[in-house]
Amino acid sequence: EVQLQQSGPELVKPGASVKISCKTSGYTFTEYTMDWVKQSHGKSLEWIGGINPNNGGTTYNQKFKGKATLTVDRSSTTAYMELRSLTSEDSAVYYCARVNWAYAMDYWGQGTSVTVSS
């Protein structure tokens, strides 16, 4: 069974950074791109970027360049997203999602809530 287990909710201060993890199981980690998606409260979804776990290659939405950094640890089959210089605009739920051959996100993590507040 494919599973993506994300780390828990985060409360962080403005200007700080946060690193979210997405632990995978049930499939070959290096065979599927992992995407990250932002959902601000009550709003639609925004694609942040994706990472190829096989070679670490990344593609970012220009809007999130400099804000998000995607990495993987193949030994633990875990994907990570670090968000830096956080502001209230970064308060949202963040999802990791596995991408299938048709570039559709076929499995999703449960989401990680990030709240930026002093």
Added chain:
Amino acid sequence: DIQMTQSPASLAASVGETVTITCRASENIYYSLAWYQQKQGKSPQLLIYNVNSLEDGVPSRFSGSGSGTQYSMKINSMQPEDTATYFCKQAYDVPWTFGGGTKLEIK
């Protein structure tokens, strides 16, 4: 960026009714269109990819169609468990972009 305009923003349907949600892309996305369902407090789930391919386990009352810039998803015979928000997403060109969502409720 490719803009995805989804309509309607909200909709209420009776059990057994047929529901149609549409998505218009700002340019031709060459059949690279997926639909996702998000229930309250849950993660989105993939329903349909490549316009009309049903993801494993998705009931056959869901279907997709379209081409070029115009796409739609239909639910034949609305069920109470279909209450959710639905999003379209294009995967033709990065950045992938989503529609604004359609909130579907039972009447």
